Amino acid sequence: xxxxxxxxxxxxxxxxxxxxxxxxxxxxxxxxxxxxxxxxxxxxxxxxxxxxxxxxxxxxxxxxxxxxxxxxxxxxxxxxxxxxxxxxxxxxxxxxxxxxxxxxxxxxxxxxxxxxxxxxxxxxxxxxxxxxxxxxxxxxxxxxxxxxxxxxxxxxxxxxxxxxxxxxxxxxxxxxxxxxxxxxxxxxxxxxxxxxxxxxxxxxxxxxxxxxxxxxxxxxxxx
Amino acid sequence: xxxxxxxxxxxxxxxxxxxxxxxxxxxxxxxxxxxxxxxxxxxxxxxxxxxxxxxxxxxxxxxxxxxxxxxxxxxxxxxxxxxxxxxxxxxxxxxxxxxxxxxxxxxxxxxxxxxxxxxxxxxxxxxxxxxxxxx
Numbered sequence: 147x148x149x150x151x152x153x154x155x156x157x158x159x160x161x162x163x164x165x166x167x168x169x170x171x172x173x174x175x176x177x178x179x180x181x182x183x184x185x186x187x188x189x190x191x192x193x194x195x196x197x198x199x200x201x202x203x204x205x206x207x208x209x210x211x212x213x214x215x216x217x218x219x220x221x222x223x224x225x226x227x228x229x230x231x232x233x234x235x236x237x238x239x240x241x242x243x244x245x246x247x248x249x250x251x252x253x254x255x256x257x258x259x260x261x262x263x264x265x266x267x268x269x270x271x272x273x274x275x276x277x278x279x280x281x282x283x284x285x286x287x288x289x290x291x292x293x294x295x296x297x298x299x300x301x302x303x304x305x306x307x308x309x310x311x312x313x314x315x316x317x318x319x320x321x322x323x324x325x326x327x328x329x330x331x332x333x334x335x336x337x338x339x340x341x342x343x344x345x346x347x348x349x350x351x352x353x354x355x356x357x358x359x360x361x362x363x364x365x366x367x368x369x
Numbered sequence: 370x371x372x373x374x375x376x377x378x379x380x381x382x383x384x385x386x387x388x389x390x391x392x393x394x395x396x397x398x399x400x401x402x403x404x405x406x407x408x409x410x411x412x413x414x415x416x417x418x419x420x421x422x423x424x425x426x427x428x429x430x431x432x433x434x435x436x437x438x439x440x441x442x443x444x445x446x447x448x449x450x451x452x453x454x455x456x457x458x459x460x461x462x463x464x465x466x467x468x469x470x471x472x473x474x475x476x477x478x479x480x481x482x483x484x485x486x487x488x489x490x491x492x493x494x495x496x497x498x499x500x501x502x503x504x
Binding site: 150151152153154155156157158159160161162163164241242243245273274275276277278299302303306307331332335336 | 370371374375378379381382386387388391394398403404405406452453462463464465467469471472473474475476477478479480481
């Protein structure tokens with residue numbers, strides 16, 4: 147020991163490799179006019195239920211593909227395959243989030259011909275998925291009333307990163323003590339202008355507004 | 370536990386940037402508060418991942434940037450380790466903001482190894498530049 151120590155300045159993003167794959171996918175999907183949506187939410191927030199309701203409600207002129215990440219089981223993929231013929235289940239094993247290379251590999255199994263919307267259902271987790279770019283055009287954060295009104299404040303990373311926030315389980319509002327105003331106040335402190343929609347994947351409340359938001363983003367992408 | 374994935378990506382980058390034959394002593398990373406990275410968890414993952422490898426013993430210096438807090442009532446600005454804090458003036462609804470940087474800032478290497486000088490490529494350390502953002 148005791149040789150000459152040299153400090154080498156590097157200054158590169160740690161997730162450079164992931165970001166490169168993501169950027170390539172984003173460019174490819176945009177060139178094909180496909181809106182890629184990264185859906186992030188806690189376990190039990192209703193991500194799969196929302197996608198089931200969304201796939202059912204899509205107009206016949208719109209074609210979707212779904213990539214769904216889970217630590218284990220293909221149950222979500224099986225649920226979604228009832229409503230969509232382009233579903234790929236990604237088993238992450240121990241992984242708490244999806245990474246761009248996993249999405250790339252899954253995307254290679256999808257027939258993208260005629261696809262307008264690509265939904266990527268991330269692993270149920272409000273923290274880890276946020277920092278990993280998957281090549282999505284938009285990030286949608288899904289919260290639900292049963293999780294409690296403090297979740298935006300406790301998970302500022304998702305609130306800051308989201309292009310849209312959905313608050314699911316509106317149908318349960320009469321049975322819960324969820325303080326909607328307090329939840330929104332926390333959201334606004336983090337991102338004053340983010341859109342926040344109340345929805346119920348079960349009753350269908352708010353779905354038209356969610357579909358209209360997707361259509362507007364799709365039109366923006368294709369403009 | 371996204372810290373493990375970050376440690377893996379970091380090890381790949383360190384190996385890319387360290388000249389051959391040198392021993393890496395220290396790895397400096399800078400992390401913005403929007404990354405939600407736990408420095409202790411990252412260090413633990415780094416140690417587990419580099420154990421018995423060419424990077425064994427390289428310490429991780431983690432610079433976690435603070436949140437910037439602004440008070441809409443009195444106009445005060447300060448830095449905080451947590452995003453939601455009340456202002457000394459009594460205002461509860463302060464506004465947090467933060468950076469999402471996640472970068473490998475620098476490596477400190479020891480080129481005492483016998484062959485290091487001869488094998489070292491002409492790859493001078495780059496001058497400090499603006500840190501690239503993750504996204």
